[in-house]
Amino acid sequence: xxxxxxxxLIALCLTxxxxxxxxxxFAVLKRIDEQxxxxxxxIEGGLLLRExxxxxxxxxxxxxxxxxPRVHPRGSIRFPSGKSxxxxxxxxVDSEAVPVSYLILNFSRxxxxxxxxxxxxxxxxxxxxxxxxxxxxQFYFLSLSVDGIGVVAGVRQEPVASRCSSYLxxxxxxxxxxLRSSALLYMRALIPITxxxxxxxDSSGQLRLVSTRGxxxxxxxxxxxxxxxxxxxxxxLSVDGISMxxxxxxGGADSAPYTFSAEHTLSRVSSLxxxxxxxxxxx
Amino acid sequence: xxxxxxxxxxxxxxxxxxxxxxxxxxxxxxLSATSNVQQASHYKRARSKVVSKLLRSSxxxxxxxxxxxxxxxxxLHTAKSTEELPILMLSSLFEQARTCPGEVFGEEEFLGTSxxxxxxCTDSFGGAVSGNLQAQQVSAELRNNAFVAALGYIAxxxxxxxxxxxMLLAGGDxxxxxxxxxxxxxxxxxxxxxxxxxxxxxxxxGVLGVSAxxxxxxxxxxxxxxxxxxxxxETFVLGLSPDPRVSWITG
Numbered sequence: 001x002x003x004x005x006x007x008x009l010i011a012l013c014l015t016x017x018x019x020x021x022x023x024x025x026f027a028v029l030k031r032i033d034e035q036x037x038x039x040x041x042x043i044e045g046g047l048l049l050r051e052x053x054x055x056x057x058x059x060x061x062x063x064x065x066x067x068x069p070r071v072h073p074r075g076s077i078r079f080p081s082g083k084s085x086x087x088x089x090x091x092x093v094d095s096e097a098v099p100v101s102y103l104i105l106n107f108s109r110x111x112x113x114x115x116x117x118x119x120x121x122x123x124x125x126x127x128x129x130x131x132x133x134x135x136x137x138q139f140y141f142l143s144l145s146v147d148g149i150g151v152v153a154g155v156r157q158e159p160v161a162s163r164c165s166s167y168l169x170x171x172x173x174x175x176x177x178x179l180r181s182s183a184l185l186y187m188r189a190l191i192p193i194t195x196x197x198x199x200x201x202d203s204s205g206q207l208r209l210v211s212t213r214g215x216x217x218x219x220x221x222x223x224x225x226x227x228x229x230x231x232x233x234x235x236x237l238s239v240d241g242i243s244m245x246x247x248x249x250x251g252g253a254d255s256a257p258y259t260f261s262a263e264h265t266l267s268r269v270s271s272l273x274x275x276x277x278x279x280x281x282x283x
Numbered sequence: 284x285x286x287x288x289x290x291x292x293x294x295x296x297x298x299x300x301x302x303x304x305x306x307x308x309x310x311x312x313x314l315s316a317t318s319n320v321q322q323a324s325h326y327k328r329a330r331s332k333v334v335s336k337l338l339r340s341s342x343x344x345x346x347x348x349x350x351x352x353x354x355x356x357x358x359l360h361t362a363k364s365t366e367e368l369p370i371l372m373l374s375s376l377f378e379q380a381r382t383c384p385g386e387v388f389g390e391e392e393f394l395g396t397s398x399x400x401x402x403x404c405t406d407s408f409g410g411a412v413s414g415n416l417q418a419q420q421v422s423a424e425l426r427n428n429a430f431v432a433a434l435g436y437i438a439x440x441x442x443x444x445x446x447x448x449x450m451l452l453a454g455g456d457x458x459x460x461x462x463x464x465x466x467x468x469x470x471x472x473x474x475x476x477x478x479x480x481x482x483x484x485x486x487x488x489g490v491l492g493v494s495a496x497x498x499x500x501x502x503x504x505x506x507x508x509x510x511x512x513x514x515x516x517e518t519f520v521l522g523l524s525p526d527p528r529v530s531w532i533t534g
Contacts (some may be wrong), residue, residue, distance in 0.1 A: 004290075015298065026305075026313075029312055030314055033312055115394050118391045147414075185392075186393060217378075269378060272377065272476070275398060275454075276454075
């Protein structure tokens with residue numbers, strides 16, 4: 001009886017050892033499967049971010065103004081003046097992440113400025129649409145003059161004609177366009193800004209899309225939780241303003257990064273050149 | 284004997300359960316791995332597609348292509364001519380321009396659609412200025428310049444250019460109180476990209492090339508002929524001249 005039990009135990013050990021030998025490759029397979037799942041997440045997150053920026057760059061190619069997406073310093077979202085964007089504690093930027101900001105413009109509702117009047121820190125602007133559309137209902141604009149580009153926000157007065165309105169506007173900070181020191185009195189065109197967006201990763205690893213308006217956060221959407229570290233890099237491709245954006249995604253400290261690229265096609269021109277195209281010719 | 288058989292049955296049952304569990308694990312792992320490998324290869328294919336698309340667009344990225352696309356974007360007509368005959372590149376014209384620091388124009392209201400800068404220079408000192416150009420006393424250097432340009436308006440009181448060929452290009456209005464030519468052979472070109480060209484008194488000039496988006500007033504009768512051209516943009520930026528008489532204007 002005892003010898004049989006011993007035999008069974010020996011048989012059990014041998015069977016277990018053999019089973020281990022047989023199933024060991026499957027354990028390796030499982031590890032590889034987990035690794036593939038992680039890589040898949042990295043690729044998925046990278047493509048997600050790339051597609052968001054590519055959407056912004058497609059909108060950027062609806063015009064030739066030089067307001068390229070702006071890559072921020074590592075670990076912060078800063079205005080061109082150097083001031084940081086205020087976020088809640090739970091959505092703070094990861095100290096290793098590099099955020100990127102871009103504008104989405106509505107070029108079908110460009111306004112031509114006919115009259116400007118100073119009103120203390122604000123400017124009363126009388127402007128008309130260049131197309132058949134009714135006056136813009138967004139009051140967050142890119143303002144153009146021969147001196148450069150600025151961002152203005154304000155309120156609309158009552159429409160005085162089908163395509164024309166008066167707007168009381170003031171210059172506001174933007175994450176993409178620097179504040180201008182010069183007066184707003186000579187702005188010649190207003191282009192509605194649909195979104196000012198920033199892509200970043202918070203300290204918990206959540207990818208986020210934050211929309212801002214006049215320096216204030218208006219929405220902060222989570223895009224998904226991804227186990228990687230990311231950084232953007234902007235590389236100029238030509239002297240006339242074409243650039244490519246590289247997104248590098250690091251899965252681990254010692255693993256090689258994945259690189260995704262987004263680019264735009266049109267070269268960039270000065271405000272004078274752009275305004276000349278837009279308004280300078282006889283219609 | 285019965286107890287031995289019982290142990291054997293239990294052992295066999297145990298082994299069957301163990302094997303079933305392991306096989307189920309293996310099956311699940313393999314299924315998941317296959318699915319992941321398929322998805323990974325799908326992403327790889329999608330990525331290589333994107334890369335090859337980017338490469339193709341990079342290969343096409345010549346200056347002509349960009350200008351052509353820009354023209355499609357802005358609904359202009361002839362791409363080919365743009366590539367062949369660039370006359371003035373407005374983008375680069377003011378890159379090296381002289382700035383007019385600290386002199387902010389102090390108006391409270393601005394009417395009209397011509398371009399105007401917030402800054403005003405009193406002399407161009409050769410070439411272009413990043414602002415308006417307003418001079419009561421025209422310097423010798425400005426008189427000798429063959430090319431004077433300003434982002435905003437140009438307003439000169441007394442202008443007696445000395446160069447054989449002269450071009451004044453204003454982003455906004457161009458106004459000269461008195462224009463005096465040294466000979467009728469002088470080639471004078473006056474261009475306003477968004478406003479009017481106004482010469483209140485002119486004397487001793489031959490053929491004037493004038494382009495303005497709004498109005499042209501040349502008073503005084505001291506010239507032989509004015510050659511107007513409809514589109515300063517097409518003539519000076521794109522290099523297209525619809526009128527053969529103005530071929531000298533575009534060089």
